[in-house]
Amino acid sequence: xxxxxxxxxxLVTQMGNDKSIKCEQNLGHDTMYWYKQDSKKFLKIMxxxxxxxxxxxxxxxxxFSPKSPDKAHLNLHINSLELGDSAVYxxxxxxxxxxxxxxxxxxxTVV
Amino acid sequence: xxxxKQNSPSLSVQEGRISILNCDYTNSMFDYFLWYKKYxxxxxxxxxxxxxxxxxxxDGRFTVFLNKSAKHxxxxIVPSQPGDSAVYxxxxxxxxxGSNYKLTFGKGTLLTVNP
Numbered sequence: 001x002x003x004x005x006x007x008x009x010x011l012v013t014q015m016g017n018d019k020s021i022k023c024e025q026n027l028g029h030d031t032m033y034w035y036k037q038d039s040k041k042f043l044k045i046m047x048x049x050x051x052x053x054x055x056x057x058x059x060x061x062x063x064f065s066p067k068s069p070d071k072a073h074l075n076l077h078i079n080s081l082e083l084g085d086s087a088v089y090x091x092x093x094x095x096x097x098x099x100x101x102x103x104x105x106x107x108x109t110v111v
Numbered sequence: 112x113x114x115x116k117q118n119s120p121s122l123s124v125q126e127g128r129i130s131i132l133n134c135d136y137t138n139s140m141f142d143y144f145l146w147y148k149k150y151x152x153x154x155x156x157x158x159x160x161x162x163x164x165x166x167x168x169x170d171g172r173f174t175v176f177l178n179k180s181a182k183h184x185x186x187x188i189v190p191s192q193p194g195d196s197a198v199y200x201x202x203x204x205x206x207x208x209g210s211n212y213k214l215t216f217g218k219g220t221l222l223t224v225n226p
Contacts, residue, residue: 004154031212043155043200043216055211090154097204097212099145102154 003027004103006091012109013081020077021106023091031055032074033092033100034066043090049074081110114138115203117217124224130188132220134201137182141203145214146175146186149198158199159186191224198222 006023013019025032033056034046048056052068063079078085091103116135124130132146142163147155161168161175161184168175174187188195201217 033213041218043202045213045215048211048213050211056213092154094212097206099157099160100214101157102147104154105152107152 004091004093004101006089006103006106008106009104010107010109012111015081015083015110017081018077018079019081019108020075021089021091021108022073022075023103024073025091025093025101026072027093027095027101029093029095029101030071031094031097032068032071033094034074034076035090035092035102037088037090037105039087046089047074047076078108083110086110113218114141115201115215115217117199117201117220119220120218121221121223124191124222126193126224126226127190130186130191130195130222130224132186132188132199132201132222134184134186134217135182136184136203138203138205138215139182141205141215143204144175144177144184145202145204146173147200147202147216148195149200149219155200188222191222193224193226196222196224 004025031050033048037043046060047066049068065077068074088105090105092100094100145160146158148158149155159173177184198219200219202214
């Protein structure tokens with residue numbers, strides 16, 4: 001069983017579209033994250049949710065809106081996609097800030 | 112402002128020898144350090160960690176050393192195996208408001224272990 005699973009794995013879409021990436025964890029963790037790996041290969045935190053409450057928002061454009069319907073899910077919705085949004089997006093989870101476990105990543109390409 | 116730096120983008124080692132991956136940091140408030148391993152088209156997987164109050168942690172073939180005064184940590188893999196070939200990320204944990212933890216990552220080092 002995959003501990004942190006995210007879908008879709010690959011997504012190619014046109015500029016201006018709206019898209020969502022879904023994430024689910026079955027580890028019983030209380031904290032979930034979205035990280036972005038850009039073309040320069042840096043892994044940077046975007047958002048962190050603890051028990052469905054947003055606790056970290058790292059100056060991400062308003063076009064990115066995370067939604068956590070429950071503790072086990074954290075979805076990422078992106079409006080009006082731009083070319084610069086092309087990246088790999090990783091969902092992750094942890095229990096109270098301990099070791100973070102990552103999903104397999106979602107490769108987003110905006111054309 | 113890169114708070115976690117991995118200055119070697121790549122490292123090539125012969126099978127059976129030691130691999131040493133290095134990481135430097137600037138923020139003295141980091142309280143925990145982790146190494147992650149990443150294969151292509153997969154997410155990073157946790158490898159080993161060390162608390163800032165320790166200077167060494169060992170787990171099988173993997174040992175992490177922390178030198179707080181130099182703000183430097185290193186990952187030793189011995190003996191290296193071809194299956195260790197991957198990108199290794201150094202990460203440092205900080206607290207962001209109360210008990211909200213976040214990880215800051217280095218850029219990664221591509222390790223290639225040659226048979």
